[in-house]
Amino acid sequence: MRLYIKYFAIQFRSVMEYKASFFLTTIGQFFISFNIFLGIYFMFQRFPIVEGFTYSEVLLCFGMTLLEFSLAECFARGFDMFSIMIKKGEFDRIMVRPRNEIFQVLGNYIEFTRLGRIIQALIMFAYGIAANNITWDLGKIITVLFMLVGGTVLFSGIFLIYASLCFFTTEGLEFMNVLTYGAREYGKYPVSIYGKRMLQFCTFIVPYSLVQYYPLLNLLDRGKPYYSLLPLLACLFLIPCYLLWRMGVKHYTSCGS
Amino acid sequence: MRKYLVFFRLRFSMGLQYRAAALAGIVTQFAWGAMEIALFRAFYHTDPGSFPMTFSAVSAYVWMQQAFLALFMAWMMENEIFDDIVNGNIAYELCRPIDIYNMWFSRSLANRLSKAVLRCMPILIFAAFLPAPYGLIPPVDFISFFFFLLTLVTGLSVTVAFCMLVYIVSFFTISPAGIRMVAVSMVDFFSGAVIPLPFFPEHIKHILELLPFASMQNVPLRIYSGDLSGPAMWKAVLLQLLWLLILVLMGKVLNFLAMKRIRIQGG
Numbered sequence: 125m126r127l128y129i130k131y132f133a134i135q136f137r138s139v140m141e142y143k144a145s146f147f148l149t150t151i152g153q154f155f156i157s158f159n160i161f162l163g164i165y166f167m168f169q170r171f172p173i174v175e176g177f178t179y180s181e182v183l184l185c186f187g188m189t190l191l192e193f194s195l196a197e198c199f200a201r202g203f204d205m206f207s208i209m210i211k212k213g214e215f216d217r218i219m220v221r222p223r224n225e226i227f228q229v230l231g232n233y234i235e236f237t238r239l240g241r242i243i244q245a246l247i248m249f250a251y252g253i254a255a256n257n258i259t260w261d262l263g264k265i266i267t268v269l270f271m272l273v274g275g276t277v278l279f280s281g282i283f284l285i286y287a288s289l290c291f292f293t294t295e296g297l298e299f300m301n302v303l304t305y306g307a308r309e310y311g312k313y314p315v316s317i318y319g320k321r322m323l324q325f326c327t328f329i330v331p332y333s334l335v336q337y338y339p340l341l342n343l344l345d346r347g348k349p350y351y352s353l354l355p356l357l358a359c360l361f362l363i364p365c366y367l368l369w370r371m372g373v374k375h376y377t378s379c380g381s
Numbered sequence: 382m383r384k385y386l387v388f389f390r391l392r393f394s395m396g397l398q399y400r401a402a403a404l405a406g407i408v409t410q411f412a413w414g415a416m417e418i419a420l421f422r423a424f425y426h427t428d429p430g431s432f433p434m435t436f437s438a439v440s441a442y443v444w445m446q447q448a449f450l451a452l453f454m455a456w457m458m459e460n461e462i463f464d465d466i467v468n469g470n471i472a473y474e475l476c477r478p479i480d481i482y483n484m485w486f487s488r489s490l491a492n493r494l495s496k497a498v499l500r501c502m503p504i505l506i507f508a509a510f511l512p513a514p515y516g517l518i519p520p521v522d523f524i525s526f527f528f529f530l531l532t533l534v535t536g537l538s539v540t541v542a543f544c545m546l547v548y549i550v551s552f553f554t555i556s557p558a559g560i561r562m563v564a565v566s567m568v569d570f571f572s573g574a575v576i577p578l579p580f581f582p583e584h585i586k587h588i589l590e591l592l593p594f595a596s597m598q599n600v601p602l603r604i605y606s607g608d609l610s611g612p613a614m615w616k617a618v619l620l621q622l623l624w625l626l627i628l629v630l631m632g633k634v635l636n637f638l639a640m641k642r643i644r645i646q647g648g
Contacts, residue, residue: 145556152562159566163575167424169582170431175423298405302412310416317423318416 127223131231139236146237154240157190160312161248175317182313184252185340188268189311190245192275192335194238200280201235203287204304210290216378225373229287258343267339267352274355275335279304281365282330288365291372307332314340334358384479385487392488396495403499410504414447418515433579436514438606442577444508444517445602451496452537453598455544455568459489462548463557475643482636485548489541521607528614532601535621539596542628543568549632552639573599579608593628596621 139146164186168179177185197204206229209215218228258264286300307330310318315326315333326333334354341347421439425432434442451457462485465471474481508517520526547564551557569575571594578589578599589595600617603609609617 145558148556148559149562152559152566155563155566156569159570159575162570166581166585167576170433170580171424171428174427298402298409299412302409306413306416310420313420313423318419319422322419 128227128231132234135231135234136236149237150240152240153237154244157241157244157308160309161186161244164312174313177314177317180252180255181340181344183248184256184343185314185336186312187245187248187250187252188271188340189275189308189336190241191249192272193279193308193311194241194245195272195276196279196283198235198238198242199230199276200283201238202229202231202233203280203283205233206287207290207295210294213378215376219376226284226369256344263349263352264343267342270352270355271335271339274358277359278331278335278361279307281362282307284362284365284369288368288372291376303330311336331358331361385483388484389487389491392491393495396492397499400499403496407500407503410447410450410500411507414443414504414508417443422515434577434606434608437516437518438603438608439577440508440511440515441518441606442602442608444504445605446574446598448501448504448508449497449533449598451500452493452533453540453572454574455540455565455572457493457496458544458547458561458565459485459492463551463561466548466551466557471643475640481640482545482549482633486541486545489544490537493537493541518606520605521610525604525607525610525614528618529601529605532604532618532621535618535625536597536599536601539593539621539625539628540568540598542625542632543593543597545632546628546635549635549639552643568594568597571595572597573602577603579603590617591620593624596624 164182168182172178174182209229209232218225221228282303286297286304289297289300311332315337316323323333323337335358338347338351338354342351418440421436425436465474505517510516520529547561550560554560571589571592573595578586578595581589600609600621604614
Protein backbone atom coordinates (compact mmCIF):
# COMPACT_ATOMS: atom_id res chain seq x y z
CA MET A 125 0.00 0.00 0.00
CA ARG A 126 2.81 2.43 0.89
CA LEU A 127 4.36 1.74 -2.47
CA TYR A 128 1.09 2.48 -4.26
CA ILE A 129 0.91 5.86 -2.53
CA LYS A 130 4.42 6.48 -3.77
CA TYR A 131 3.41 5.56 -7.33
CA PHE A 132 0.42 7.83 -6.87
CA ALA A 133 2.60 10.76 -5.84
CA ILE A 134 5.01 10.25 -8.73
CA GLN A 135 2.20 10.10 -11.26
CA PHE A 136 0.56 13.15 -9.77
CA ARG A 137 3.76 15.19 -9.92
CA SER A 138 4.43 14.18 -13.52
CA VAL A 139 0.91 15.16 -14.55
CA MET A 140 1.22 18.49 -12.80
CA GLU A 141 4.25 19.37 -14.91
CA TYR A 142 1.83 20.11 -17.76
CA LYS A 143 -0.92 21.96 -15.94
CA ALA A 144 -2.67 23.49 -18.94
CA SER A 145 -2.86 20.19 -20.74
CA PHE A 146 -4.14 18.50 -17.60
CA PHE A 147 -6.96 20.98 -17.12
CA LEU A 148 -7.94 20.95 -20.80
CA THR A 149 -8.14 17.18 -20.82
CA THR A 150 -10.14 17.18 -17.59
CA ILE A 151 -12.61 19.64 -19.09
CA GLY A 152 -12.72 17.56 -22.27
CA GLN A 153 -13.50 14.43 -20.27
CA PHE A 154 -16.28 16.35 -18.59
CA PHE A 155 -17.78 17.34 -21.93
CA ILE A 156 -17.69 13.87 -23.42
CA SER A 157 -19.95 12.39 -20.77
CA PHE A 158 -21.90 15.66 -20.60
CA ASN A 159 -23.14 14.78 -24.09
CA ILE A 160 -24.66 11.59 -22.74
CA PHE A 161 -26.36 13.59 -20.02
CA LEU A 162 -27.78 16.07 -22.57
CA GLY A 163 -29.04 13.11 -24.60
CA ILE A 164 -30.99 11.89 -21.57
CA TYR A 165 -32.23 15.40 -20.81
CA PHE A 166 -33.66 15.94 -24.28
CA MET A 167 -35.23 12.48 -24.41
CA PHE A 168 -37.07 13.23 -21.19
CA GLN A 169 -38.25 16.57 -22.58
CA ARG A 170 -40.28 14.44 -24.92
CA PHE A 171 -41.11 11.42 -22.79
CA PRO A 172 -42.02 11.91 -19.10
CA ILE A 173 -41.21 8.36 -18.09
CA VAL A 174 -39.56 5.25 -19.49
CA GLU A 175 -40.53 1.73 -18.39
CA GLY A 176 -41.48 3.04 -14.97
CA PHE A 177 -38.43 5.20 -14.38
CA THR A 178 -38.61 8.99 -14.17
CA TYR A 179 -36.00 11.52 -15.22
CA SER A 180 -34.54 12.01 -11.75
CA GLU A 181 -34.39 8.26 -11.16
CA VAL A 182 -32.51 7.75 -14.41
CA LEU A 183 -30.09 10.52 -13.43
CA LEU A 184 -29.44 8.82 -10.11
CA CYS A 185 -28.73 5.61 -11.99
CA PHE A 186 -26.46 7.31 -14.53
CA GLY A 187 -24.59 9.23 -11.83
CA MET A 188 -23.91 6.03 -9.97
CA THR A 189 -22.75 4.08 -13.03
CA LEU A 190 -20.55 6.93 -14.19
CA LEU A 191 -18.99 7.24 -10.74
CA GLU A 192 -18.23 3.52 -10.57
CA PHE A 193 -16.82 3.53 -14.08
CA SER A 194 -14.68 6.64 -13.62
CA LEU A 195 -13.23 5.36 -10.35
CA ALA A 196 -12.37 2.05 -11.97
CA GLU A 197 -10.90 3.80 -15.00
CA CYS A 198 -8.89 6.14 -12.82
CA PHE A 199 -7.17 3.32 -10.96
CA ALA A 200 -7.30 0.48 -13.49
CA ARG A 201 -6.17 2.61 -16.44
CA GLY A 202 -2.97 0.56 -16.51
CA PHE A 203 -4.96 -2.38 -17.88
CA ASP A 204 -6.48 -0.22 -20.57
CA MET A 205 -3.02 0.81 -21.76
CA PHE A 206 -1.70 -2.69 -21.42
CA SER A 207 -1.56 -3.55 -25.13
CA ILE A 208 0.89 -0.67 -25.60
CA MET A 209 2.96 -1.95 -22.70
CA ILE A 210 3.09 -5.44 -24.20
CA LYS A 211 3.99 -4.15 -27.64
CA LYS A 212 6.84 -2.05 -26.32
CA GLY A 213 8.11 -5.00 -24.31
CA GLU A 214 7.81 -3.08 -21.06
CA PHE A 215 6.20 -6.04 -19.37
CA ASP A 216 9.59 -7.78 -19.27
CA ARG A 217 10.79 -5.13 -16.89
CA ILE A 218 7.84 -5.78 -14.64
CA MET A 219 8.33 -9.53 -14.65
CA VAL A 220 11.84 -9.31 -13.25
CA ARG A 221 10.84 -7.17 -10.30
CA PRO A 222 10.01 -8.92 -7.03
CA ARG A 223 6.53 -7.46 -6.76
CA ASN A 224 3.08 -8.51 -7.88
CA GLU A 225 2.61 -7.81 -11.60
CA ILE A 226 -0.93 -6.50 -11.33
CA PHE A 227 0.16 -4.06 -8.70
CA GLN A 228 2.91 -2.69 -10.91
CA VAL A 229 0.72 -2.41 -13.98
CA LEU A 230 -1.80 -0.43 -11.96
CA GLY A 231 0.87 1.83 -10.54
CA ASN A 232 2.22 2.66 -13.97
CA TYR A 233 -0.78 4.64 -15.12
CA ILE A 234 -3.07 6.53 -12.83
CA GLU A 235 -5.46 8.72 -14.73
CA PHE A 236 -6.16 11.94 -12.87
CA THR A 237 -8.00 13.55 -15.74
CA ARG A 238 -10.99 11.37 -14.93
CA LEU A 239 -11.66 13.94 -12.25
CA GLY A 240 -13.84 15.83 -14.74
CA ARG A 241 -16.14 12.85 -14.98
CA ILE A 242 -16.13 12.08 -11.29
CA ILE A 243 -17.23 15.62 -10.48
CA GLN A 244 -20.02 15.39 -13.01
CA ALA A 245 -21.13 12.02 -11.67
CA LEU A 246 -21.18 13.41 -8.14
CA ILE A 247 -23.33 16.37 -9.22
CA MET A 248 -25.82 14.09 -10.97
CA PHE A 249 -25.82 11.71 -8.06
CA ALA A 250 -26.50 14.54 -5.61
CA TYR A 251 -29.28 15.86 -7.82
CA GLY A 252 -30.77 12.38 -8.12
CA ILE A 253 -30.81 11.96 -4.38
CA ALA A 254 -32.36 15.37 -3.78
CA ALA A 255 -34.99 15.05 -6.50
CA ASN A 256 -36.08 11.57 -5.48
CA ASN A 257 -36.61 12.55 -1.84
CA ILE A 258 -34.60 9.63 -0.60
CA THR A 259 -34.89 9.29 3.14
CA TRP A 260 -31.59 8.12 4.45
CA ASP A 261 -31.11 5.33 6.90
CA LEU A 262 -28.19 3.07 7.66
CA GLY A 263 -29.35 0.48 5.14
CA LYS A 264 -29.29 2.95 2.27
CA ILE A 265 -25.88 4.34 3.12
CA ILE A 266 -24.54 0.80 3.15
CA THR A 267 -26.28 0.08 -0.16
CA VAL A 268 -24.60 3.07 -1.79
CA LEU A 269 -21.21 2.05 -0.40
CA PHE A 270 -21.66 -1.50 -1.64
CA MET A 271 -22.70 -0.23 -5.06
CA LEU A 272 -19.59 1.92 -5.30
CA VAL A 273 -17.26 -0.86 -4.22
CA GLY A 274 -19.00 -3.54 -6.27
CA GLY A 275 -19.18 -1.38 -9.39
CA THR A 276 -15.56 -0.29 -9.23
CA VAL A 277 -14.46 -3.88 -8.70
CA LEU A 278 -16.64 -5.13 -11.54
CA PHE A 279 -15.38 -2.57 -14.04
CA SER A 280 -11.80 -3.18 -12.94
CA GLY A 281 -12.39 -6.89 -13.52
CA ILE A 282 -13.50 -6.19 -17.07
CA PHE A 283 -10.44 -4.03 -17.66
CA LEU A 284 -8.41 -6.94 -16.30
CA ILE A 285 -9.95 -9.31 -18.86
CA TYR A 286 -9.17 -6.78 -21.57
CA ALA A 287 -5.53 -6.71 -20.46
CA SER A 288 -5.30 -10.49 -20.09
CA LEU A 289 -6.49 -11.01 -23.65
CA CYS A 290 -3.57 -8.85 -24.82
CA PHE A 291 -1.24 -11.67 -23.78
CA PHE A 292 -2.78 -13.82 -26.48
CA THR A 293 -3.48 -11.26 -29.19
CA THR A 294 -0.89 -8.51 -28.51
CA GLU A 295 -3.44 -6.07 -29.90
CA GLY A 296 -6.25 -4.78 -27.69
CA LEU A 297 -9.57 -6.29 -28.77
CA GLU A 298 -12.03 -3.73 -29.98
CA PHE A 299 -14.89 -5.98 -29.02
CA MET A 300 -14.10 -5.53 -25.33
CA ASN A 301 -15.15 -1.89 -25.70
CA VAL A 302 -18.74 -3.08 -25.65
CA LEU A 303 -18.23 -4.33 -22.11
CA THR A 304 -16.35 -1.26 -20.88
CA TYR A 305 -17.34 1.90 -22.76
CA GLY A 306 -20.58 0.32 -23.89
CA ALA A 307 -21.52 -0.37 -20.29
CA ARG A 308 -20.82 3.22 -19.38
CA GLU A 309 -22.75 4.49 -22.37
CA TYR A 310 -25.77 2.24 -21.90
CA GLY A 311 -25.54 2.01 -18.13
CA LYS A 312 -27.10 5.47 -18.13
CA TYR A 313 -30.50 3.77 -18.01
CA PRO A 314 -31.43 0.97 -15.61
CA VAL A 315 -30.62 -2.36 -17.27
CA SER A 316 -34.23 -3.55 -17.17
CA ILE A 317 -35.33 -1.15 -19.91
CA TYR A 318 -33.28 -3.00 -22.50
CA GLY A 319 -35.58 -5.98 -22.16
CA LYS A 320 -35.76 -9.17 -20.18
CA ARG A 321 -33.02 -11.06 -21.99
CA MET A 322 -30.57 -8.24 -21.54
CA LEU A 323 -31.37 -8.20 -17.83
CA GLN A 324 -30.67 -11.92 -17.60
CA PHE A 325 -27.39 -11.49 -19.45
CA CYS A 326 -26.39 -8.68 -17.10
CA THR A 327 -27.30 -10.70 -14.04
CA PHE A 328 -25.75 -14.09 -14.73
CA ILE A 329 -22.99 -13.53 -17.28
CA VAL A 330 -21.52 -10.08 -16.82
CA PRO A 331 -23.16 -8.95 -13.57
CA TYR A 332 -23.78 -5.25 -14.28
CA SER A 333 -27.29 -5.32 -12.95
CA LEU A 334 -26.07 -6.58 -9.59
CA VAL A 335 -24.29 -3.28 -9.03
CA GLN A 336 -26.78 -1.10 -10.84
CA TYR A 337 -30.38 -2.16 -11.31
CA TYR A 338 -31.16 -4.25 -8.21
CA PRO A 339 -29.56 -2.05 -5.54
CA LEU A 340 -31.03 0.99 -7.28
CA LEU A 341 -34.49 -0.45 -6.71
CA ASN A 342 -33.67 -0.59 -3.03
CA LEU A 343 -32.60 3.04 -2.96
CA LEU A 344 -35.97 3.89 -4.48
CA ASP A 345 -37.79 1.67 -1.94
CA ARG A 346 -39.00 -0.77 -4.56
CA GLY A 347 -36.75 -3.78 -4.09
CA LYS A 348 -36.31 -6.63 -1.72
CA PRO A 349 -33.95 -6.20 1.25
CA TYR A 350 -31.38 -8.71 0.02
CA TYR A 351 -30.86 -6.67 -3.17
CA SER A 352 -28.54 -4.42 -1.17
CA LEU A 353 -26.08 -7.28 -0.78
CA LEU A 354 -25.94 -8.18 -4.47
CA PRO A 355 -22.99 -5.84 -5.29
CA LEU A 356 -20.84 -7.98 -3.02
CA LEU A 357 -21.79 -10.99 -5.11
CA ALA A 358 -20.62 -9.09 -8.17
CA CYS A 359 -17.15 -8.88 -6.61
CA LEU A 360 -16.86 -12.64 -7.17
CA PHE A 361 -16.61 -11.77 -10.85
CA LEU A 362 -13.02 -10.84 -10.14
CA ILE A 363 -12.07 -14.50 -9.57
CA PRO A 364 -12.45 -15.70 -13.18
CA CYS A 365 -10.81 -12.47 -14.35
CA TYR A 366 -7.83 -13.13 -12.14
CA LEU A 367 -7.55 -16.74 -13.32
CA LEU A 368 -7.52 -15.54 -16.92
CA TRP A 369 -4.75 -13.10 -16.04
CA ARG A 370 -2.67 -15.86 -14.43
CA MET A 371 -3.12 -17.93 -17.56
CA GLY A 372 -2.00 -14.98 -19.64
CA VAL A 373 1.13 -14.38 -17.58
CA LYS A 374 2.08 -18.05 -17.96
CA HIS A 375 1.49 -17.81 -21.69
CA TYR A 376 3.51 -14.60 -22.05
CA THR A 377 6.35 -14.46 -24.52
CA SER A 378 8.05 -11.15 -24.91
CA CYS A 379 7.85 -9.32 -28.21
CA GLY A 380 11.18 -7.65 -27.98
CA SER A 381 12.58 -4.21 -27.36
CA MET B 382 -5.57 16.86 -59.67
CA ARG B 383 -3.89 13.58 -60.65
CA LYS B 384 -1.44 13.82 -57.76
CA TYR B 385 -4.30 13.88 -55.29
CA LEU B 386 -6.05 10.99 -56.96
CA VAL B 387 -2.87 8.98 -56.47
CA PHE B 388 -2.82 9.94 -52.79
CA PHE B 389 -6.43 8.85 -52.58
CA ARG B 390 -5.77 5.48 -54.23
CA LEU B 391 -2.71 4.82 -52.08
CA ARG B 392 -4.51 5.49 -48.82
CA PHE B 393 -7.58 3.60 -49.92
CA SER B 394 -5.72 0.39 -50.63
CA MET B 395 -3.68 0.84 -47.46
CA GLY B 396 -6.90 1.06 -45.45
CA LEU B 397 -8.22 -2.14 -47.00
CA GLN B 398 -5.36 -4.10 -45.45
CA TYR B 399 -6.77 -4.14 -41.95
CA ARG B 400 -9.36 -6.90 -42.33
CA ALA B 401 -9.13 -8.45 -38.87
CA ALA B 402 -9.60 -5.05 -37.28
CA ALA B 403 -12.63 -4.54 -39.48
CA LEU B 404 -14.14 -7.83 -38.35
CA ALA B 405 -13.75 -6.88 -34.70
CA GLY B 406 -15.27 -3.51 -35.54
CA ILE B 407 -18.28 -5.10 -37.20
CA VAL B 408 -19.08 -7.24 -34.17
CA THR B 409 -18.74 -4.24 -31.89
CA GLN B 410 -20.90 -2.04 -34.05
CA PHE B 411 -23.56 -4.67 -34.27
CA ALA B 412 -23.74 -4.81 -30.48
CA TRP B 413 -23.96 -1.00 -30.25
CA GLY B 414 -26.71 -0.87 -32.83
CA ALA B 415 -28.73 -3.54 -31.03
CA MET B 416 -28.44 -1.68 -27.70
CA GLU B 417 -29.43 1.60 -29.31
CA ILE B 418 -32.55 0.07 -30.81
CA ALA B 419 -33.45 -1.66 -27.54
CA LEU B 420 -33.21 1.74 -25.87
CA PHE B 421 -35.49 3.44 -28.38
CA ARG B 422 -37.89 0.51 -28.12
CA ALA B 423 -38.28 1.19 -24.40
CA PHE B 424 -39.23 4.80 -25.10
CA TYR B 425 -41.53 3.68 -27.88
CA HIS B 426 -43.30 1.24 -25.55
CA THR B 427 -43.87 3.96 -23.01
CA ASP B 428 -45.43 6.47 -25.36
CA PRO B 429 -45.65 5.77 -29.13
CA GLY B 430 -47.47 9.09 -29.65
CA SER B 431 -44.46 11.20 -28.67
CA PHE B 432 -42.22 9.44 -31.15
CA PRO B 433 -41.13 11.95 -33.81
CA MET B 434 -40.17 9.33 -36.43
CA THR B 435 -41.69 5.94 -37.23
CA PHE B 436 -40.00 3.14 -35.35
CA SER B 437 -38.73 1.42 -38.48
CA ALA B 438 -37.23 4.75 -39.59
CA VAL B 439 -35.32 4.90 -36.30
CA SER B 440 -34.08 1.33 -36.81
CA ALA B 441 -32.92 2.17 -40.33
CA TYR B 442 -31.22 5.30 -39.00
CA VAL B 443 -29.36 3.33 -36.32
CA TRP B 444 -28.20 0.55 -38.66
CA MET B 445 -27.08 2.97 -41.33
CA GLN B 446 -25.25 4.94 -38.69
CA GLN B 447 -23.40 1.84 -37.54
CA ALA B 448 -22.64 0.66 -41.08
CA PHE B 449 -21.21 4.02 -42.16
CA LEU B 450 -19.70 4.95 -38.82
CA ALA B 451 -16.26 5.44 -40.34
CA LEU B 452 -17.55 8.10 -42.70
CA PHE B 453 -18.93 10.46 -40.10
CA MET B 454 -17.37 9.95 -36.70
CA ALA B 455 -15.30 13.00 -35.90
CA TRP B 456 -13.12 11.14 -33.40
CA MET B 457 -11.65 9.09 -36.24
CA MET B 458 -9.16 11.81 -37.00
CA GLU B 459 -5.76 10.97 -38.31
CA ASN B 460 -3.18 10.81 -35.57
CA GLU B 461 -0.41 10.83 -38.15
CA ILE B 462 -1.29 14.37 -39.15
CA PHE B 463 -1.29 15.57 -35.55
CA ASP B 464 1.99 13.76 -34.94
CA ASP B 465 3.55 15.37 -38.00
CA ILE B 466 2.54 18.80 -36.79
CA VAL B 467 3.76 18.27 -33.23
CA ASN B 468 7.08 16.59 -33.97
CA GLY B 469 8.04 18.73 -36.95
CA ASN B 470 7.92 16.08 -39.65
CA ILE B 471 5.55 18.39 -41.41
CA ALA B 472 8.66 20.04 -42.85
CA TYR B 473 9.10 17.15 -45.28
CA GLU B 474 5.55 17.47 -46.51
CA LEU B 475 6.02 21.18 -47.04
CA CYS B 476 9.03 20.61 -49.26
CA ARG B 477 6.95 18.72 -51.77
CA PRO B 478 5.37 20.55 -54.69
CA ILE B 479 1.84 19.87 -53.49
CA ASP B 480 -0.88 21.71 -51.69
CA ILE B 481 -1.04 20.37 -48.17
CA TYR B 482 -4.76 21.06 -47.79
CA ASN B 483 -5.68 19.08 -50.87
CA MET B 484 -3.36 16.26 -49.95
CA TRP B 485 -4.74 15.85 -46.45
CA PHE B 486 -8.28 16.18 -47.73
CA SER B 487 -7.94 13.40 -50.29
CA ARG B 488 -6.08 11.26 -47.80
CA SER B 489 -8.78 11.62 -45.12
CA LEU B 490 -11.52 10.90 -47.65
CA ALA B 491 -9.74 7.72 -48.71
CA ASN B 492 -9.10 6.59 -45.16
CA ARG B 493 -12.69 6.96 -44.12
CA LEU B 494 -14.03 5.38 -47.30
CA SER B 495 -11.80 2.33 -47.08
CA LYS B 496 -12.83 1.74 -43.48
CA ALA B 497 -16.50 2.07 -44.36
CA VAL B 498 -16.26 -0.19 -47.41
CA LEU B 499 -14.77 -2.97 -45.31
CA ARG B 500 -17.36 -2.66 -42.60
CA CYS B 501 -20.67 -1.68 -44.12
CA MET B 502 -21.77 -4.75 -46.09
CA PRO B 503 -21.96 -7.38 -43.31
CA ILE B 504 -23.82 -4.97 -41.05
CA LEU B 505 -26.28 -3.93 -43.75
CA ILE B 506 -26.98 -7.52 -44.82
CA PHE B 507 -27.36 -8.75 -41.27
CA ALA B 508 -29.64 -5.85 -40.35
CA ALA B 509 -31.78 -6.46 -43.43
CA PHE B 510 -32.68 -9.94 -42.16
CA LEU B 511 -33.85 -8.78 -38.74
CA PRO B 512 -37.62 -8.92 -38.08
CA ALA B 513 -39.83 -6.02 -39.15
CA PRO B 514 -39.61 -2.97 -36.87
CA TYR B 515 -36.05 -3.70 -35.73
CA GLY B 516 -34.40 -4.38 -39.06
CA LEU B 517 -33.23 -2.29 -41.97
CA ILE B 518 -36.06 -1.32 -44.28
CA PRO B 519 -35.42 -1.10 -48.04
CA PRO B 520 -35.27 2.47 -49.39
CA VAL B 521 -38.62 4.14 -49.90
CA ASP B 522 -38.20 4.73 -53.64
CA PHE B 523 -35.52 5.10 -56.25
CA ILE B 524 -35.28 8.90 -56.00
CA SER B 525 -34.72 8.90 -52.26
CA PHE B 526 -32.08 6.19 -52.66
CA PHE B 527 -30.31 8.28 -55.27
CA PHE B 528 -30.35 11.30 -52.97
CA PHE B 529 -29.17 9.12 -50.11
CA LEU B 530 -26.03 8.16 -52.05
CA LEU B 531 -25.47 11.73 -53.17
CA THR B 532 -25.81 13.23 -49.69
CA LEU B 533 -23.71 10.44 -48.23
CA VAL B 534 -20.81 11.72 -50.30
CA THR B 535 -21.39 15.41 -49.55
CA GLY B 536 -21.95 14.57 -45.87
CA LEU B 537 -18.63 12.78 -45.80
CA SER B 538 -16.95 15.75 -47.47
CA VAL B 539 -18.45 18.16 -44.93
CA THR B 540 -17.15 15.97 -42.11
CA VAL B 541 -13.66 15.85 -43.60
CA ALA B 542 -13.70 19.61 -44.25
CA PHE B 543 -14.56 20.17 -40.60
CA CYS B 544 -11.77 17.86 -39.42
CA MET B 545 -9.38 19.80 -41.66
CA LEU B 546 -10.14 22.91 -39.63
CA VAL B 547 -9.10 21.06 -36.47
CA TYR B 548 -5.85 19.89 -38.07
CA ILE B 549 -4.99 23.37 -39.24
CA VAL B 550 -5.90 25.06 -35.97
CA SER B 551 -3.40 22.79 -34.23
CA PHE B 552 -0.68 24.57 -36.24
CA PHE B 553 -1.45 27.56 -34.03
CA THR B 554 -2.00 25.83 -30.69
CA ILE B 555 0.89 23.32 -30.75
CA SER B 556 -0.89 20.87 -28.44
CA PRO B 557 -3.92 19.56 -30.33
CA ALA B 558 -5.46 17.46 -27.54
CA GLY B 559 -7.77 20.08 -26.05
CA ILE B 560 -9.18 21.58 -29.23
CA ARG B 561 -9.65 18.12 -30.65
CA MET B 562 -11.65 16.89 -27.70
CA VAL B 563 -13.96 19.89 -27.73
CA ALA B 564 -14.50 19.66 -31.50
CA VAL B 565 -15.22 15.96 -31.33
CA SER B 566 -17.79 16.23 -28.57
CA MET B 567 -19.48 19.12 -30.38
CA VAL B 568 -19.80 17.15 -33.59
CA ASP B 569 -21.02 14.09 -31.70
CA PHE B 570 -23.83 15.95 -30.10
CA PHE B 571 -24.96 18.40 -32.77
CA SER B 572 -24.79 15.99 -35.69
CA GLY B 573 -27.29 13.57 -34.21
CA ALA B 574 -24.85 10.86 -33.16
CA VAL B 575 -26.05 10.87 -29.53
CA ILE B 576 -29.74 11.11 -30.36
CA PRO B 577 -31.17 11.72 -33.85
CA LEU B 578 -32.06 15.38 -34.43
CA PRO B 579 -35.85 14.81 -34.66
CA PHE B 580 -35.79 13.81 -30.99
CA PHE B 581 -34.76 17.31 -29.90
CA PRO B 582 -37.47 19.77 -28.89
CA GLU B 583 -38.87 21.66 -31.91
CA HIS B 584 -37.27 25.08 -31.44
CA ILE B 585 -33.82 23.63 -30.74
CA LYS B 586 -34.15 21.25 -33.66
CA HIS B 587 -34.76 24.11 -36.10
CA ILE B 588 -31.55 25.84 -35.05
CA LEU B 589 -29.52 22.62 -35.07
CA GLU B 590 -30.67 21.78 -38.58
CA LEU B 591 -29.08 24.98 -39.89
CA LEU B 592 -25.65 24.27 -38.36
CA PRO B 593 -22.93 22.58 -40.40
CA PHE B 594 -23.08 19.58 -38.07
CA ALA B 595 -26.54 18.65 -39.35
CA SER B 596 -25.07 18.41 -42.86
CA MET B 597 -22.93 15.47 -41.82
CA GLN B 598 -24.73 12.21 -41.03
CA ASN B 599 -28.15 13.63 -40.29
CA VAL B 600 -29.15 14.37 -43.90
CA PRO B 601 -28.29 11.09 -45.69
CA LEU B 602 -29.53 8.85 -42.89
CA ARG B 603 -32.86 10.60 -42.65
CA ILE B 604 -33.33 10.68 -46.40
CA TYR B 605 -32.80 6.93 -46.53
CA SER B 606 -35.39 6.18 -43.89
CA GLY B 607 -37.88 8.48 -45.61
CA ASP B 608 -37.96 10.87 -42.67
CA LEU B 609 -36.65 13.71 -44.83
CA SER B 610 -38.38 14.21 -48.20
CA GLY B 611 -39.94 16.80 -50.48
CA PRO B 612 -39.02 20.48 -50.03
CA ALA B 613 -37.34 19.80 -46.67
CA MET B 614 -34.98 17.41 -48.41
CA TRP B 615 -34.12 19.93 -51.13
CA LYS B 616 -33.37 22.54 -48.50
CA ALA B 617 -31.12 20.11 -46.63
CA VAL B 618 -29.22 19.17 -49.80
CA LEU B 619 -28.58 22.80 -50.75
CA LEU B 620 -27.53 23.62 -47.19
CA GLN B 621 -25.09 20.74 -47.31
CA LEU B 622 -23.43 22.07 -50.46
CA LEU B 623 -23.31 25.57 -48.99
CA TRP B 624 -21.63 24.37 -45.80
CA LEU B 625 -19.16 22.30 -47.77
CA LEU B 626 -18.18 25.38 -49.72
CA ILE B 627 -17.88 27.55 -46.60
CA LEU B 628 -15.86 25.00 -44.62
CA VAL B 629 -13.45 24.36 -47.49
CA LEU B 630 -12.94 28.08 -48.03
CA MET B 631 -12.36 28.62 -44.31
CA GLY B 632 -9.89 25.78 -44.30
CA LYS B 633 -7.98 27.16 -47.28
CA VAL B 634 -7.75 30.64 -45.76
CA LEU B 635 -6.64 29.29 -42.38
CA ASN B 636 -4.16 27.05 -44.11
CA PHE B 637 -2.74 30.01 -46.00
CA LEU B 638 -2.34 31.97 -42.75
CA ALA B 639 -0.76 29.00 -41.01
CA MET B 640 1.75 28.47 -43.79
CA LYS B 641 2.83 32.09 -43.59
CA ARG B 642 3.71 31.99 -39.91
CA ILE B 643 4.74 28.40 -39.56
CA ARG B 644 7.63 27.52 -37.26
CA ILE B 645 9.02 24.03 -37.38
CA GLN B 646 9.47 22.47 -33.94
CA GLY B 647 12.82 20.80 -34.24
CA GLY B 648 12.93 17.36 -35.81
